[in-house]
Amino acid sequence: MITQETIKMNLDEIRAAMSFSAHRAGRNIQDIRLMAVTKLKPADVIQSLIDLGIKDIGENYPDETMTKIEVFQNAPEDVRLHMIGHCQSRKARLVAEYFDSFQSLDRLDIGLKLNSILEKKGKKMPVLLELNTGEEVNKKGWILKGTDFSSSFLQDLEQLQNCTQLDIQGLMTLPPFTENAEDNRYYFANLRQVLENLNSHYGTHLTELSMGTSIDYCVAIEEGATFIRLGTILVGPRA
Ligand SMILES: *Cc1c(COP(=O)(O)O)cnc(C)c1O
Numbered sequence: 001m002i003t004q005e006t007i008k009m010n011l012d013e014i015r016a017a018m019s020f021s022a023h024r025a026g027r028n029i030q031d032i033r034l035m036a037v038t039k040l041k042p043a044d045v046i047q048s049l050i051d052l053g054i055k056d057i058g059e060n061y062p063d064e065t066m067t068k069i070e071v072f073q074n075a076p077e078d079v080r081l082h083m084i085g086h087c088q089s090r091k092a093r094l095v096a097e098y099f100d101s102f103q104s105l106d107r108l109d110i111g112l113k114l115n116s117i118l119e120k121k122g123k124k125m126p127v128l129l130e131l132n133t134g135e136e137v138n139k140k141g142w143i144l145k146g147t148d149f150s151s152s153f154l155q156d157l158e159q160l161q162n163c164t165q166l167d168i169q170g171l172m173t174l175p176p177f178t179e180n181a182e183d184n185r186y187y188f189a190n191l192r193q194v195l196e197n198l199n200s201h202y203g204t205h206l207t208e209l210s211m212g213t214s215i216d217y218c219v220a221i222e223e224g225a226t227f228i229r230l231g232t233i234l235v236g237p238r239a
Contacts, residue, residue, distance in 0.1 A: 001044065004051065007049065007052060011054075047071050057080070059084065087104065096125070118166070127169065146190060195209060213228070
């Protein structure tokens with residue numbers, strides 16, 4: 001298992017690269033949050049991250065998260081647990097109960113379901129809408145063609161805006177897998193453009209862009225990411 005010392009070394013390198021990219025893009029490093037992605041990683045690794053001062057942690061599989069939920073429940077108040085994976089309808093209850101935010105809202109019905117569960121709890125949740133920037137058939141989220149979204153996306157957005165317990169804060173994407181970060185610059189730039197278009201023409205006030213993983217987070221920062229989601233580069237490859 002990866003040691004806290006190794007994670008610390010990785011973190012130092014990542015923070016340096018983040019600063020470099022932010023500087024290059026004329027951005028304030030304060031505006032970019034590093035989310036540690038810990039799917040399939042044991043509780044000890046998560047505890048090390050928390051001990052090192054990480055405040056945002058992303059998980060993909062609610063059932064797996066439950067096996068290590070204590071580490072989150074014992075964490076300082078300001079540590080946030082984000083759901084970033086595809087959420088089956090029957091897992092919405094776990095997300096509503098145990099998570100602090102939902103970054104992978106990828107279809108209308110999961111939003112409506114989550115909203116109705118949250119309503120009963122009197123809990124409000126920050127959410128991001130997931131867009132399928134690479135038009136991939138096996139990927140979730142509303143399809144973007146370049147910067148064009150479908151009319152069904154707009155209709156769904158309108159319905160989601162009426163969900164009193166969902167605080168829609170921005171957009172999220174996971175572009176096609178590549179070894180070459182530059183390949184994804186186009187998709188990141190498109191997502192940012194879509195956020196701006198929605199804000200200027202559709203009355204939204206979206207501020208968050210969750211984009212960039214181990215391979216391409218520097219490019220994502222240059223294109224406006226406010227959350228980068230790092231697994232492998234921070235805590236090593238997954239089994
Ligand atoms: C697993 C995952 C990540 C982290 O990917 P790495 O390549 O390990 O950094 C980021 N975002 C999402 C949505 C993921 O599922």
